[in-house]
Amino acid sequence: xxxxxxxxxxxxxxxxxMYCVGGLxxxxxxxxxxxxxLLLPMGFGAILVNLPNSGVLNxxxxxxxxxxxxxxxxxxxxxxxAEAMPILLxxxxxxxxxxxxxxxxxxxxxxxxAAQFGIFAALSVATLLGFDLxxxxxxxxxxxxxxxxxxxxxxxxxSNYMGPIAVVAYSYMALVPIIQPAVIxxxxxxxxxxIHMEHVASKPxxxxxxxxxxxxxxxxxxxxxxxxIGLVGSLMFGNLLRECKVLDNLSETAQHEFxxxxxxxLGLTVAFNMKAAQFVTWQTLLIMLIGLAAFVFDTxxxxxxxxxxxLFSRKKINPMIGAAGISAFxxxxxxxxxxxxxxxxxxxxxxxxVSANVSGQIASVVAGxxxxxxFMH
Amino acid sequence: MFLLSTxxxxxxxxxxxxxxxxxxxxxxxxxxxxxxxxxxKAQAKKEQEQQAEENS
Numbered sequence: 001x002x003x004x005x006x007x008x009x010x011x012x013x014x015x016x017x018m019y020c021v022g023g024l025x026x027x028x029x030x031x032x033x034x035x036x037x038l039l040l041p042m043g044f045g046a047i048l049v050n051l052p053n054s055g056v057l058n059x060x061x062x063x064x065x066x067x068x069x070x071x072x073x074x075x076x077x078x079x080x081x082a083e084a085m086p087i088l089l090x091x092x093x094x095x096x097x098x099x100x101x102x103x104x105x106x107x108x109x110x111x112x113x114a115a116q117f118g119i120f121a122a123l124s125v126a127t128l129l130g131f132d133l134x135x136x137x138x139x140x141x142x143x144x145x146x147x148x149x150x151x152x153x154x155x156x157x158x159s160n161y162m163g164p165i166a167v168v169a170y171s172y173m174a175l176v177p178i179i180q181p182a183v184i185x186x187x188x189x190x191x192x193x194x195i196h197m198e199h200v201a202s203k204p205x206x207x208x209x210x211x212x213x214x215x216x217x218x219x220x221x222x223x224x225x226x227x228x229i230g231l232v233g234s235l236m237f238g239n240l241l242r243e244c245k246v247l248d249n250l251s252e253t254a255q256h257e258f259x260x261x262x263x264x265x266l267g268l269t270v271a272f273n274m275k276a277a278q279f280v281t282w283q284t285l286l287i288m289l290i291g292l293a294a295f296v297f298d299t300x301x302x303x304x305x306x307x308x309x310x311l312f313s314r315k316k317i318n319p320m321i322g323a324a325g326i327s328a329f330x331x332x333x334x335x336x337x338x339x340x341x342x343x344x345x346x347x348x349x350x351x352x353x354v355s356a357n358v359s360g361q362i363a364s365v366v367a368g369x370x371x372x373x374x375f376m377h
Numbered sequence: 378m379f380l381l382s383t384x385x386x387x388x389x390x391x392x393x394x395x396x397x398x399x400x401x402x403x404x405x406x407x408x409x410x411x412x413x414x415x416x417x418k419a420q421a422k423k424e425q426e427q428q429a430e431e432n433s
Binding site: 112114116117124126133136137205206208212213217221366371373374 | 390395397399400402405407412417
């Protein structure tokens with residue numbers, strides 16, 4: 001009889017909290033449709049790993065035999081060893097992205113760069129709140145607004161907070177349509193938000209340029225920040241598959257089946273770091289606050305950079321374009337378009353916003369690589 | 378003291394990091410400008426030659 005009650009008797013209050021957290025993530029995924037592809041597996045995984053003596057984690061059996069757990073195995077193979085899952089996911093992401101609008105308007109790259117300010121601002125805030133440099137960097141990378149980058153950086157730096165970091169990163173990415181408009185309205189005037197941008201008809205991007213683009217990006221990013229090659233290289237490899245036009249089958253597979261399989265497994269695997277002892281701590285609450293600050297500072301960084309450019313430019317840039325430089329694609333671009341049209345129905349900024357948003361994808365992985373580069377020495 | 382030194386390190390990372398990101402993306406933007414310009418020039422030349430062929 002005792003053996004049947006063992007599980008119920010050994011559950012801790014922290015584990016019960018994690019069942020609620022798991023349930024909340026599942027509810028957010030299904031009811032609110034917030035990043036369901038990641039939040040649902042993470043939520044369910046959080047419940048699985050927090051059941052007492054859970055079989056999804058390695059357990060010692062009688063006779064000193066270790067029984068392997070599937071989630072622990074997935075973690076050791078998929079993330080613990082060379083951060084395989086987040087890196088491979090980037091192949092699919094690269095295959096999905098059309099960099100054409102950015103290639104037509106390369107100055108938009110700078111907005112992607114500016115909107116990574118939140119990563120470093122959050123890093124500094126985290127150090128002031130008592131986190132050591134590696135943990136602060138792992139928390140700051142939430143500002144990259146990119147789940148795989150957050151997972152990879154926190155894993156490589158050996159942060160103990162990978163679970164909360166992943167949950168916070170994906171949750172706030174889904175909340176961009178709520179966070180960004182509030183910040184943008186605080187730091188811009190109605191007049192600034194109503195600035196029209198001249199749509200200059202540019203020549204279509206040739207196939208040659210589209211093929212050279214991923215190679216050029218990989219080489220430049222690779223020489224300056226070699227630690228970013230895993231992510232940048234995967235992203236660009238996926239894009240090359242798309243743009244070469246001779247591997248449509250592989251490109252389609254990368255965009256759909258491959259991405260779906262990795263996404264499905266990644267969510268469950270990240271749950272390995274959502275064990276109660278690691279997650280139910282006051283540091284998790286701090287990480288939620290710092291993560292929010294990261295997104296706020298990202299938006300501020302992008303908008304203020306656009307305003308700075310306007311001081312020296314005759315053709316005024318709508319400063320909201322800067323906010324679209326965050327990596328949350330395509331939500332950030334849609335937020336900017338919606339805000340622009342709200343001020344003036346004839347003011348459509350989607351083209352410029354998408355260019356900035358897409359450059360944020362590259363900027364965020366470069367930022368992740370730069371952070372790792374610091375800790376190499 | 379430790380907090381101050383860690384914070385100072387973080388500011389150093391911020392400065393170098395942002396500079397590095399701008400440098401990388403700026404270099405990529407310039408490279409793309411150059412490649413696009415060369416490509417458009419080559420295309421224009423090709424079109425001119427085709428036009429000349431059709432006229433003759």
